[in-house]
Amino acid sequence: MPSTDSVSTPSLTTRVVRRLARSLENLGSAKRGFKRAWPHIDGIEGYLDSPGQEEWLYQSVLGLPDPAVIVEIGSFKGRSTACIGYACRGTGKRVFAIDTFAGNDSDFRDGSEFTRGxxxxxxxxxxxxxxxxxxxxxxxxxxxxxxxxxxxxxDLLFIDGSHEFPDVLADFENFFPWVREGGIVSFHDVEPLWPGPWKVWNEVAAPQLVARGSCSTIAFGRKPVV
Ligand SMILES: C[S@@+](CC[C@H](N)C(=O)[O-])C[C@H]1O[C@@H](n2cnc3c(N)ncnc32)[C@H](O)[C@@H]1O
Structure with missing residues (x-):
């Protein structure tokens, strides 16, 4: 005969402790997941501030609901795409990688759109x-x-394409309406050295976002839930 104690609802303290333990376990497994992926990610040429920004991308995607849609503008040879892709493994999360794959968008200004560089x-x-x-x-x-x-x-927009002010502004203005309420908007190279992303972030994007933060030169925030 089980004692009444063994069938009673766990106390609030027990539930809080269990939840905390689960969160720490998830955090530990997320950290281990990135550690395993890192040597593979690091084999790809790219422009991120390593390894913090790669891990920020990985952990941010891991934290998204499943399924989720991630849009990356500016993939180059796939370093940032791989960070996102590793966090999508075994889930319904998918990344759409937008790039001319030409390195120089001026080559694509004359009607050769949707061509691979x-x-x-x-x-x-x-x-x-x-x-x-x-x-x-x-x-x-x-x-x-x-x-x-x-x-x-x-669910997550990562802007790292052309760094010219009008192009960064257009990337934000064109895709922001499609970001879900509560979704994440992030920009790479938000620093005075890159006036395009720097100005768009400070003057246009940041005022429209909540829960803002940064990871080196990645600036991010969430679209408010209204
Ligand atoms: C800084 S790199 C991206 C770096 C990449 N996220 C990484 O992790 O290494 C910028 C990329 O944006 C692409 N790009 C530049 N202007 C673009 C445009 N207007 N449309 C699409 N892609 C563009 C370039 O081809 C280049 O690959």
């Missing part, structure tokens, strides 16, 4: 080697052109 194969080869292609959809072309056909709610 010269390093697309290296980008895709990197993700293929890491077995992440199931989680990544590349969208080849100028972000401004892709914005014209984009129609899907976004």
């Amino acid at each position: 010269p390093y697309f194969d290296e980008f895709w080869g990197n993700l293929n080697r890491l077995e992440l292609t199931d989680y990544v959809t590349p969208l080849c072309g100028l972000s401004a052109d892709i914005a014209q056909i984009w129609r899907t709610p976004i």
Whole structure:
């Protein structure tokens, strides 16, 4: 015969302690997950401030609801895409990687939209080697052109494409309406050295976001829930 104690509802303290233990366990497993992925991510050329920004991307995607839609503007050879892709593994989370894959968007200003630039194969080869292609959809072309056909709610937007002020502004203004309430908006290279992202973040994006923070030169915040 079980004692009444063994069938009674756990006390508030017990529940809080259990929840805390579970959170610490999840945190530990997230840290271990990134540690395992890191040598593979670090094998890809890219521009992030290592390893903090790579881990920020990984952990932010891990924290999203499942399923989730992530939009990355500016993928280059896939370093940031791989951070996101690793956090999508085994889930319904997917990243849409927007880039001309040309390095220089001026090559794409004359009607050659939706064409792959010269390093697309290296980008895709990197993700293929890491077995992440199931989680990544590349969208080849100028972000401004892709914005014209984009129609899907976004859980996390990462802006790291052209760093020219009008282009960064257009990336934010074109995709922000698609970010869900409570969704994350983030920019890379938010520092005075890069006046484009710096000005768009400080003058346009930050005032429209809550729960703002930063990880080195990544600035981020959430779209308010109204
Ligand atoms: C700083 S790199 C991105 C770095 C990448 N996130 C990483 O982790 O290494 C910027 C990328 O944006 C792309 N890009 C520049 N202007 C663009 C535009 N207007 N539309 C789409 N992609 C663009 C370039 O081809 C380049 O690969």
